[in-house]
Each structure stands twice: as C-alpha cells, then as structure tokens.
Amino acid sequence: MRLGLETKLKQVLAPQLIQSLRMLQMPILKLEQTLRQELSTNPLLEEVDSLQETEEPELEQTKEEEGEDPELSKIDWEDYLGDDTDYKVKIQRDKGEEHFEAVPVVEKSLYDHLLEQLNFNKLTQEEIEIGEYIIGNIDENGYLCCSIEEIISALKSDPEKIKRMLKLIQSFDPPGVGARDLKESLLVQLEEKKLKESLAYQIIDQHLSELDKKSPFQLSRLLKVSFEEVQKALDIIRGLSPRPASGRFAKGASPIFPDLIVEKIGNEYVVFHNDKNVPRLRINPTYREMIKKSSGSSPETKKYVRQKLEQARWFLNALNQRRSTMIKVMEAIVEVQKDFFEHGIEHLKPLIMETIAEKVGMNVATISRVANDKYVQTPQGMLEIKYFFTSGLRKEDGEELSKRNVKRMIEDIIRKEEPSLPLSDQEIYLKLKNEGINIARRTVTKYREELKILPARFRKKVVNNKDESSRDVKSSTASSDVE
Numbered sequence: 001m002r003l004g005l006e007t008k009l010k011q012v013l014a015p016q017l018i019q020s021l022r023m024l025q026m027p028i029l030k031l032e033q034t035l036r037q038e039l040s041t042n043p044l045l046e047e048v049d050s051l052q053e054t055e056e057p058e059l060e061q062t063k064e065e066e067g068e069d070p071e072l073s074k075i076d077w078e079d080y081l082g083d084d085t086d087y088k089v090k091i092q093r094d095k096g097e098e099h100f101e102a103v104p105v106v107e108k109s110l111y112d113h114l115l116e117q118l119n120f121n122k123l124t125q126e127e128i129e130i131g132e133y134i135i136g137n138i139d140e141n142g143y144l145c146c147s148i149e150e151i152i153s154a155l156k157s158d159p160e161k162i163k164r165m166l167k168l169i170q171s172f173d174p175p176g177v178g179a180r181d182l183k184e185s186l187l188v189q190l191e192e193k194k195l196k197e198s199l200a201y202q203i204i205d206q207h208l209s210e211l212d213k214k215s216p217f218q219l220s221r222l223l224k225v226s227f228e229e230v231q232k233a234l235d236i237i238r239g240l241s242p243r244p245a246s247g248r249f250a251k252g253a254s255p256i257f258p259d260l261i262v263e264k265i266g267n268e269y270v271v272f273h274n275d276k277n278v279p280r281l282r283i284n285p286t287y288r289e290m291i292k293k294s295s296g297s298s299p300e301t302k303k304y305v306r307q308k309l310e311q312a313r314w315f316l317n318a319l320n321q322r323r324s325t326m327i328k329v330m331e332a333i334v335e336v337q338k339d340f341f342e343h344g345i346e347h348l349k350p351l352i353m354e355t356i357a358e359k360v361g362m363n364v365a366t367i368s369r370v371a372n373d374k375y376v377q378t379p380q381g382m383l384e385i386k387y388f389f390t391s392g393l394r395k396e397d398g399e400e401l402s403k404r405n406v407k408r409m410i411e412d413i414i415r416k417e418e419p420s421l422p423l424s425d426q427e428i429y430l431k432l433k434n435e436g437i438n439i440a441r442r443t444v445t446k447y448r449e450e451l452k453i454l455p456a457r458f459r460k461k462v463v464n465n466k467d468e469s470s471r472d473v474k475s476s477t478a479s480s481d482v483e
Contacts, residue, residue: 020318024325025369028259028274035279035319044305044312047279110142110177110249111135117172130157130165134178138169142177142245143185176244183208189240199225200233211237212457258377260330260385262341269341271330273323274377281319283312325362329370332359333388340388341379350402351389406437407447414453422456 026034039045114135123131133155137146148166152159170178175192179185183204190201203211207219214222220230261272333356339347353367360367371385390402413431417423423431425448429441453459 020321021369023318023322024366025372026322027373027375028257028278029255031322032278035281038315039279039281042308042312042315044284044308045281045315046284048282049280108249110138110140110245113249114138114169114172114177118169121168126157127161127165130155130162131169134162134166134169138178138245140245140249141243142174142179143243144178144180147180174241174244174248176241179244182242185242185244186237186240189244190236193236195236198233198236199223199229200236203230203233204237212455256375256382258375258382260326260374260376262330262334262376262378264341264379269334269338271327271334273327275323281316283309283316325366326370326374328360329356329362329367330376330385332356333385335359337388344380345404345408348388348390348402348404353389356389403447406432406439407451409435409437410444410447411451411453414448414459417459420460422459424456 023031023034039047115132118128118131118135130151133151134144137144137151139145144166148159148162151157151162155162166178170176170188171192172178176185176189179188186204186208187201190196190198190204195201202223203219207214207222210219210222216227216230216234220227223230257277258274261274262269263272264270333351334341336351336355336359337349339349353364353371357364357367371389374385375382376385387404390404409432410428413423413428425445426441428448429439429444432439432444448455
C-alpha cells in the first residue's frame with residue numbers, strides 16, 4: 001500500500017445535464033406531472049397564464065463565487081418567506097369550468113406479480129438482484145427477452161446462480177413464465193402438471209416442429225403408440241398456453257397525447273411543441289423586488305433560497321432545451337420524410353437514427369431519447385416518432401423501400417389471395433421478386449409473423465363445403481394455439 005498523487009481524465013455528468021437528459025426522455029404526460037411536482041416543492045417557481053409572462057431575461061445560470069452572494073445577502077428573507085414554510089402554488093382556472101382528476105384503474109402488472117413471488121423466497125441480496133433483473137426482462141407474453149449469456153455479461157455474476165434463479169422464476173405463476181422460447185414454455189407447463197414422463201412431454205420435446213406437418217396417424221406410427229394415445233396427448237398440448245401471461249396482466253388503455261404537432265402551412269410543414277396542457281413556468285418576479293431589501297437572516301436560510309434559485313434556473317433551462325431539441329429533431333425527420341407527409345406510407349423512406357444525428361449535430365443517444373415513447377400528430381395521423389425510423393432495402397431499379405413498405409406489400413398480397421388456395425411464403429417471395437424486391441424467403445416468414453398472419457395451411461378455407469370448412473377452422477385454431 002502507498003499514498004500518491006495521479007492525474008487522469010474523467011467524464012462527469014453535471015447535475016444540469018442529467019436533469020436535461022431525464023426531461024428529454026419524458027413523454028408529455030410524465031413531463032406535466034414533473035412540472036407540477038416541481039411547482040409544489042420550489043417556492044421560486046410559479047405558473048403563469050400567458051406565454052409572454054414566461055420570458056425571463058435573466059434565465060441563464062451564472063457562476064457563483066465562493067462565499068455569500070452580495071445580492072442575496074440584501075434580501076429580507078423573513079419578509080420574503082414568511083413564517084409559513086409550506087409554499088403552495090395556486091393554479092388559476094376559469095370559474096365556469098369544472099375539472100375532474102382522472103383516476104386510472106390500477107391493475108397488478110406481470111412484473112409486480114412475479115416480484116411478489118420472488119420476495120416470498122428466502123434469498124440472498126445477490127439472488128434478489130439477479131431475480132429482479134430476470135423479471136425485468138420478461139415481456140408481456142411471459143417470455144424472457146434476453147439470453148443467459150447476456151444476463152451473465154450484465155450482472156457479472158456466477159452463471160450457476162443465474163441458472164438457478166431462472167429455474168426458480170420458471171416455477172412461478174403463471175405456469176410457463178420466464179421461458180426463452182415456445183418449446184421451453186410448454187415443457188415447463190407440463191412439468192407443473194406433473195407430466196414430465198408423459199407422451200405429451202415427449203412429443204413437445206422431440207417432435208414440436210412436426211406437429212403441424214404430421215397427422216395423428218403419422219405421429220402414432222412414428223412414436224410406435226396407438227392413435228388414441230396420440231389423440232389424448234394432443235388434447236393435453238392444446239390445453240397449454242403458447243403465451244403464458246398474455247391477456248391476464250394486460251395494461252389498461254392509457255390516453256396518448258402527442259409531444260409534437262406537424263401542420264402544413266402553405267407549402268411548408270411546420271413543427272410545434274404541444275404544450276397546451278403543460279404548465280408555463282417562470283421564476284417568481286417577487287424575487288426581484290425582495291432582492292433590494294436588507295436581511296438579517298441566517299446563512300442557512302440564505303443557502304436554502306440560493307439552492308432553490310439555482311434549481312429553478314436549471315429546471316427552466318432543461319425545459320427550454322427539451323423543447324428546442326425535440327423540434328429540431330422532428331424538423332429534420334420532416335425534411336427527410338416529406339414525401340410521406342405528402343402522399344402517405346407508400347412513400348416512407350428507410351431512415352436510421354444515425355442519419356438524423358448527423359443532420360442535427362447531436363448524439364444518436366439523444367435522438368433515441370427524443371423518439372422513445374413519444375408521439376407526433378401529423379396530417380397522416382398520430383404516429384410514434386420511432387415510426388419514421390425503419391431499415392430498408394433497394395429494389396433492382398435502385399429505388400429504396402422501407403421495411404414497413406415491404407410488410408404492407410406482403411399484407412396486400414395475402415389479402416388478395418384465394419381463400420381456398422392461400423399463398424405459401426415461397427410463393428409470396430416469388431411475387432415480391434417479380435416486383436424487383438430481393439429478400440430471402442425466411443425474411444418473408446419473419447415479416448408475416450410480425451404481422452401476426454398465420455401460415456398458408458392455417459389460412460385455407462374450403463368455400464363450398466361448410467362441414468369441411470368448419471373442421472379446417474377448428475384445426476387452424478387448435479394448431480395456432482401451439483404456434
């Protein structure tokens with residue numbers, strides 16, 4: 001051990017920058033809540049009715065010298081703050097207008113449900129952290145969205161502990177939760193039913209990919225068991241859930257308010273910040289009057305108000321920065337996607353965040369914060385800002401198409417197909433190829449699944465035979481349960 005001095009470079013985020021980043025990441029409803037909370041805790045902030053009243057000529061933060069601010073020392077703090085330490089902000093409303101606070105119905109989320117079960121177990125602090133991380137990466141359908149390797153890399157923990165915690169979480173309710181794929185989920189559900197040694201378990205474990213290709217007779221010959229045994233096993237499989245948490249923990253519908261509005265004025269598209277319901281804030285003008293008075297207050301009181309003043313300045317600067325950044329990013333998007341705003345989705349161009357980042361001179365992470373969980377009202381409807389960022393491909397004639405355009409074309413091809421002769425993914429692939437769109441057949445399958453469209457064998461409908469059509473529909477429903 002030794003004592004020494006060393007010089008090194010270190011990147012540190014200033015409190016003001018942290019506040020700006022957090023505010024930039026907030027959607028409009030969260031921002032409104034944050035502003036009202038700040039109003040209730042900072043006596044130097046107040047809400048105003050008109051935009052002109054918010055102008056603050058001395059808004060920029062000044063660097064404080066060490067020691068006491070000479071201007072602050074002149075304030076009559078007792079007169080300014082009074083005896084009541086609780087500062088209450090009065091929000092002016094129209095007398096004839098009734099206001100009701102919307103109280104959403106709170107439902108227990110899947111995360112909360114799993115976390116409760118985790119806390120029922122006697123675990124070490126490290127195991128709790130691993131469990132919380134795993135639960136946090138389980139999607140709304142109940143599947144784990146990351147691999148064991150990614151969890152190990154993120155937590156730097158013992159792989160065996162992580163595997164044990166995953167096994168524990170997979171034993172939680174609902175059965176099958178925490179699985180990494182369909183096969184694992186179905187096997188976990190069968191284990192919960194004490195059917196690990198059953199024929200149903202063997203079929204899922206060894207022949208899941210063949211369920212939609214082989215009839216019960218073919219499976220009985222393959223497994224060397226009777227047709228009746230296979231039927232009973234398939235009945236058990238049909239009773240399992242392909243999405244163990246789907247529907248049970250659905251979130252209640254929440255209102256969507258756009259952060260930005262794009263309107264066509266003349267021949268130009270103009271971007272506005274939607275601050276209709278956002279409180280307009282300013283530093284209390286009474287401060288300017290009080291600063292001229294003398295004061296005999298204690299240093300602690302002066303320090304408190306100085307901190308609140310700086311906090312108010314930082315807050316207003318962060319708010320202005322959020323507004324200008326979002327407008328700047330959206331203006332760049334509009335410039336690139338102008339054909340979309342004019343003519344619709346057929347003209348949506350491939351666009352990545354790096355392109356907009358270079359265009360506006362910002363970091364890609366900043367663009368991501370602007371796009372995440374935020375919406376914009378456009379002449380083409382209300383859209384998530386992320387909607388405009390999509391990968392693309394180039395046609396044989398050199399024209400670029402976005403991924404969404406290709407998915408829309410696949411959807412149109414399937415919509416126009418003959419119900420009795422649905423198109424396979426290979427046939428859709430060939431139709432796209434004839435249009436000059438060169439994508440792999442497996443990519444067609446991927447896009448079809450993202451559109452939640454069933455494979456051709458489950459879309460087939462026999463038009464002239466009602467009984468046979470009914471059987472096809474039932475078979476399609478039962479098979480899609482497993483898919």
